[in-house]
Amino acid sequence: MAGVSTKEIKTRIRSMESTRQITKAMEMVAASKLRQAQAKIACSRPYFETLYSTITKIVESGTELSSPYLYRESTGKVLYIVIAGDRGLAGGYNSNILKLVMSQIQDKEATVLPIGKKTLDHFRTKQVPLFTEAYPEAAAVDIGDCFSMAKLLSRAYRAGKYDEIHVAYTGFVSVLSQTPTTLRLLPLSDSPVPKGNGSSDIVYEPSAEEVFDTIVPEYLGGVLYGALCESRASEQAARRTAMDSATQNAEDMIADLSLKFNQARQAAITQEITEIVAGS
Amino acid sequence: MTPFPLRIVTPDGIIFDGDAEELIVRTTTGDIGILAGHVNCVAPLGMGRATVVIEGQRRYAACMGGLVSVLDGQTELLPTTFEWSETIxxxxxxxxxxxxxxxxxxxxxxxxxxxxxxxxxxxxxxxxxxxxxx
The missing domain is CATH 1.20.5 (Single alpha-helices involved in coiled-coils or other helix-helix interfaces)
Structure with missing residues (x-):
């Protein structure tokens, strides 16, 4: 009787041990990938920030042109670029960003550009119209893809297919904290810019319209790349934390089971001795 | 020559952040030169040579895509790629x-x-x- 239960406990301990090994390995892989991703962020963040602040300054300085990029009345046709991961086992990383997007697009006529397998699967099952399915792997998207994506997006925006373009990504705050965020990319301004008052003192070469037409796709591409870098680092950080706690849990369970195992073994020995003593 | 604050930032990181005396870049419509006290301006970049004068020393670079902006004296060069001649x-x-x-x-x-x-x-x-x- 006692023998059966010690055997059972032993099998469970063994299975816990192999689980711990896997989670430990995943944690270490995530930690090393996180280091790379953090180094990448350190490089791309200044670009991302400078680009964003420069464009904001240009918009705020009050231009006399009426580019569709600057302001457009919203009729509810929005496009969301959603960046999530390709794999699970990363804590709340995927579900948090998807939940945030779902809550924002509820009452809108939304189209989604999914980046990453999890996003693609999610919006496919929810039957949300997709802009393209060309990016099923978030890890494979490079800076060139970001710029070609940006070109397509700005063309679709100019054609009037969408009134707003947002990007949803997970901002990397620290190794322990990542926040899902959405950012409006287009239009650039909240309100119609006053026309023709000449308040702007910026010289555009060759003309304001042409500058905006060339700069906006570049801006979109740059911001997308930055968001992608942030998301990737967040994914690795989330996975590392999740796997760390999984390893911790496995260790706790192993300790608990070992104690039970020893108790059962001790009980069996005691019983045997009692039987021998009683028999002699 | 009077120096002016210049920042060169690419997706691969900050290339330069400091004072420069002169900047010549190729925009989509041709080269423009920027000295201290330049009027506020924004232009998209083409593909071509960029010349930067830092502390009297002239340096060349291959500079492609992106934009250059001068706003209230602060010059930002945001190219997609920027490679100093010695690293090419x-x-x-x-x-x-x-x-x-x-x-x-x-x-x-x-x-x-x-x-x-x-x-x-x-x-x-x-x-x-x-x-x-x-």
Missing amino acids: DPHRAERSMQRAQTVLSDKDSSNTDIALAEARMKRALVRQNVASLK
């Missing part, structure tokens, strides 16, 4: 050009292939030109 590998550029040439001379190449090869050729030419200015 001319042999790599040469090889890249040869690859582009084979695509261009192939009659069966598709339009997108040709467009890509042309862009590659242009980049390689810029790099070679800049590398020779070391």
Whole structure:
């Protein structure tokens, strides 16, 4: 009787041990990938920030042109670029960003550009119209893809297919904290810019319209790349934390089971001795 | 010459952040030169040589895509790629050009292939030109 239960406990301990090994390995892989991703962020963040602040300054300085990029009345046709991961086992990383997007697009006529397998699967099952399915792997998207994506997006925006373009990504705050965020990319301004008052003192070469037409796709591409870098680092950080706690849990369970195992073994020995003593 | 604050930032990191005396970059409509006290301006960048004068020393770079802006004296150069002449590998550029040439001379190449090869050729030419200015 006692023998059966010690055997059972032993099998469970063994299975816990192999689980711990896997989670430990995943944690270490995530930690090393996180280091790379953090180094990448350190490089791309200044670009991302400078680009964003420069464009904001240009918009705020009050231009006399009426580019569709600057302001457009919203009729509810929005496009969301959603960046999530390709794999699970990363804590709340995927579900948090998807939940945030779902809550924002509820009452809108939304189209989604999914980046990453999890996003693609999610919006496919929810039957949300997709802009393209060309990016099923978030890890494979490079800076060139970001710029070609940006070109397509700005063309679709100019054609009037969408009134707003947002990007949803997970901002990397620290190794322990990542926040899902959405950012409006287009239009650039909240309100119609006053026309023709000449308040702007910026010289555009060759003309304001042409500058905006060339700069906006570049801006979109740059911001997308930055968001992608942030998301990737967040994914690795989330996975590392999740796997760390999984390893911790496995260790706790192993300790608990070992104690039970020893108790059962001790009980069996005691019983045997009692039987021998009683028999002699 | 009077220096002015200049920042050169690419997706690969901050290339330069400090005072420069002169900046010449190739925009989509031609070269523009920027000195201290330049009027506020914004222009998209083309592909070409960039010249930066820092503490009297003239440095060259291959600078492609992105934008340049001067706002209240602060100059921001935000190219997609920016390579100082001494970091360019001319042999790599040469090889890249040869690859582009084979695509261009192939009659069966598709339009997108040709467009890509042309862009590659242009980049390689810029790099070679800049590398020779070391």
